[in-house]
Structures are given as structure tokens and as C-alpha cells.
Amino acid sequence: MQLLKSPLNYTGNKFRILPQIQPYFPKKIDTMVDLFCGGATVGLNTECKKIIFIDNDKYVIGLLRFLAKSKFETLLTELEKLITFYELSYSAKYGYSLYKSQIRDFNFNNGLKDYNAKGYYKLRDDYNALKNKHTDIANKMLYLLMVYAFNNDMRFSHTGMFNLPVGKTDLNKNNIEKLKAYIDRLQNIDADFICADFTSTKAREIIKSADFVYMDPPYLIMNAVYNEAGKWNEQKEYELLRLMNYFLENNKKFVLSNVLEKQGRRNEPLFYWTTTMQEKIKIIDINYNYRSSSYNKKNRNAQEREVIIIPED
Ligand SMILES: C[S@@+](CC[C@H](N)C(=O)[O-])C[C@H]1O[C@@H](n2cnc3c(N)ncnc32)[C@H](O)[C@@H]1O
Structure with missing residues (x-):
């Protein structure tokens, strides 16, 4: 499948690292949830029978749905x-x-x-x-x-x-x-766009019914528009960890993207969780060399540890 760029220029989008993330997705997916979908880049580029995009930004979801x-x-x-x-x-x-x-x-x-x-x-x-x-x-x-x-x-x-x-x-x-590539693709797949907080009952019901969940939440130790004004905080991070506990207990396949460390700062709740769950999960480091050269240099200087976390087979 040729990789498509989202029509929304989205801060933190995963386009460049898709080739590193996707090998960890299940080979066959019926229903996938792209949770914290942002510009929808990941779901847009994944083969599955049905894809459900969830984000709590009503403007983003509204625009993605309208364009689709x-x-x-x-x-x-x-x-x-x-x-x-x-x-x-x-x-x-x-x-x-x-x-x-x-x-x-x-x-x-x-x-x-x-x-x-x-x-x-x-x-x-x-x-x-x-x-x-x-x-x-x-x-x-x-x-x-x-x-x-x-x-x-x-x-x-x-x-x-x-x-x-x-x-x-x-x-x-x-x-x-x-724009054209997005519309063409969306007209050939079964997709839903849901505006909801990931902790809401609506989102939970959808997540439960899916057989694979990709999650790309805001990163606790980074600044982005969608982290502003305390929108993403430690409490949300703990809710996310509870959700992943549920996935592990119920053998639900998932991939989480995150930044564990940056410039001496560490995402402590997530880091601690990974140490307590080390037998149940795998951490895969994202290799900056895949990135464009300018990004590459920026990341190395920033001493950033970007990872994906998946359940141990
Ligand atoms: C890192 S961005 C996702 C980028 C996306 N994977 C892409 O490739 O474009 C994180 C997203 O989480 C959304 N978000 C933040 N808090 C949320 C919450 N409580 N529930 C659902 N979505 C949330 C933001 O609106 C933002 O779009």
C-alpha cells in the first residue's frame, strides 16, 4: 500500500515513522481503533476491514469526517x-x-x-x-x-x-x-469518526469491540497545542495506563506510541508502569535515522527516547 499523507498538517503526526510502527501491527485486522487519531495518518495507512478514528478535538474530527x-x-x-x-x-x-x-x-x-x-x-x-x-x-x-x-x-x-x-x-x-488521495482512500474503506474523550463510556465501548487499538496520546513531557492548559496531565496518563492494564488482562492487541525521555525529563508514570509490566510488554525504540536529516539531528541533540510499547506475544 502506498503511504498517504493526511490532508491535515498535524503536529506529531506519525507519517515518517510509519515503516517502523507498522511491522508490529497484527497481520490481519478486522476492526482497528486509531485512538487519539489527530490527522488520521496511522489509520489511513493501515489495512483493516473497519477503522474507527477517535479524538476529543471536535474541529479535527468534524473536518476529517467532512472531507471523507x-x-x-x-x-x-x-x-x-x-x-x-x-x-x-x-x-x-x-x-x-x-x-x-x-x-x-x-x-x-x-x-x-x-x-x-x-x-x-x-x-x-x-x-x-x-x-x-x-x-x-x-x-x-x-x-x-x-x-x-x-x-x-x-x-x-x-x-x-x-x-x-x-x-x-x-x-x-x-x-x-x-486532499484527493485522502478522499479516494476514505471512499474505499469502512471508516467512522468519533469525537470523544478516551475515558468516556462511548469510547470505551468502541475500544472494547475492536480487535486492535493503536494509541498515540499527547506526550506528558512534550509541549504541543493539544497538551496546552493542562489538557493532558498525570491523571490522564494514569487513566491511559489503566486502559493498557485492561488490554493486557484481556489479551487485546495494541500499540502505544510515546516519548519516554527527553532532555533529562522522563515520563515517570509510564516509565514506572513499564518496569512493573516488563514481563508482559515489549518496548521498541524508534530509530531516528529513519527520519529526515534535519529532524534526525534535532532529535539526537534533544536526547529524546521515542518508543512504541506492545504486548509480549
Ligand atoms: C500526538 S497527537 C496524535 C497524532 C496522530 N497520531 C497523527 O499521526 O496525526 C495526540 C492527539 O490526542 C488528542 N487528545 C488529547 N487528549 C485526548 C483525550 N483525552 N481523549 C481523546 N483524544 C485526546 C489530541 O486532540 C491530539 O489530536
Whole structure:
């Protein structure tokens, strides 16, 4: 299977290390749960009869679900209408140089930022003014916001306002290819998108019915948007460990991704759990050499121990 990139540019996505994780997945999977799915990269690239994506971020789940049910050509036409309405650049169609030549800012590092600033902030204001952010039009606007935003990311304030500044890029060929590949794949698989906390009864019922669970929670010792404001803390980590105890007691197959150590900090609850469970689990170190060279260097300098944890056969 050719590996697909998520249409969502997701911090901490597992695309680069998929070849190291997947050999530890069961050879035959009926129902898989991609728990803490984020941009859905892992489930998207796993062969199974049914895949259930779970994340507690309603915007992420809403957007993934919306894109999955969209028809590519229709969606693209509608995105183009919005691009025209907000007078944004569209390098996939008209080329990058057309816009670059119109910018007075000579700093090449700023990309298309100046060209798109006015339209982007208007789009952002209109999106933030929407009463219901879960309609089709809201999702189309959100997709475009992400594509034109700083770092192509998605970030909301506590009051639900999209709050990233304008970025340097636009709807380019790369984004369109990712969108098309995602829609094509989702139309050929049986997938559900569930917005739920992993501790909720809803998530627990789904997890219980699956025969394989891949888990990529926020990492206790790292900073990411989804760990902000104490969203992920030691209490959540202990809940996760309880869930893995349940898996071990019930012979449920699972793979957990995590970072055990970084720059002298250690995920103590997880580390302690691994020592008490050492006969029942295996820890596999992720090899940084698989990563791109810049990432590689960054990780080595950061003395990071990224691992996957699986049940002992
Ligand atoms: C490390 S990211 C997952 C990245 C993903 N594997 C990928 O490849 O894109 C962790 C995810 O956990 C989600 N999350 C955080 N707390 C959660 C909770 N209590 N229940 C369910 N999901 C949660 C976040 O919204 C975030 O998307």
C-alpha cells in the first residue's frame, strides 16, 4: 500500500515513522481503533476491514469526517469559489510567481504572506462569526484557514476562535494531491469518526469491540497545542495506563506510541508502569535515522527516547 499523507498538517503526526510502527501491527485486522487519531495518518495507512478514528478535538474530527464524505471535484470547485471571494492566492492553478511579483515585501522568506493577509483575516473573521462551526461551509472555510495559516496548523482559543496568523503558503499542488488521495482512500474503506474523550463510556465501548487499538496520546513531557492548559496531565496518563492494564488482562492487541525521555525529563508514570509490566510488554525504540536529516539531528541533540510499547506475544 502506498503511504498517504493526511490532508491535515498535524503536529506529531506519525507519517515518517510509519515503516517502523507498522511491522508490529497484527497481520490481519478486522476492526482497528486509531485512538487519539489527530490527522488520521496511522489509520489511513493501515489495512483493516473497519477503522474507527477517535479524538476529543471536535474541529479535527468534524473536518476529517467532512472531507471523507466529500466528492473531490465538487469540493475543489467550492474551495476555488471561496478563494476567489476572499481574493487569496491560488498557486496550484496560476503559479507562485504571479503572486510573488505583486508583493512589495522583498523578504523572500515571507512567501505569500503579504499577498494573502487581507483576505485571510477576512476569512478568519467570517469563520469566527459563524454560530455553527459544524456545517459544510464552516468546514470548507476551516480547511482553507488551515492551508493559508501560519505553519498550516489549526489552533483555537478557549472561546472557540481560530486564532492563527496568516502563513506563507496557499492551496498548492501538494495540498490538492493530499486532499484527493485522502478522499479516494476514505471512499474505499469502512471508516467512522468519533469525537470523544478516551475515558468516556462511548469510547470505551468502541475500544472494547475492536480487535486492535493503536494509541498515540499527547506526550506528558512534550509541549504541543493539544497538551496546552493542562489538557493532558498525570491523571490522564494514569487513566491511559489503566486502559493498557485492561488490554493486557484481556489479551487485546495494541500499540502505544510515546516519548519516554527527553532532555533529562522522563515520563515517570509510564516509565514506572513499564518496569512493573516488563514481563508482559515489549518496548521498541524508534530509530531516528529513519527520519529526515534535519529532524534526525534535532532529535539526537534533544536526547529524546521515542518508543512504541506492545504486548509480549
Ligand atoms: C500526538 S497527537 C496524535 C497524532 C496522530 N497520531 C497523527 O499521526 O496525526 C495526540 C492527539 O490526542 C488528542 N487528545 C488529547 N487528549 C485526548 C483525550 N483525552 N481523549 C481523546 N483524544 C485526546 C489530541 O486532540 C491530539 O489530536
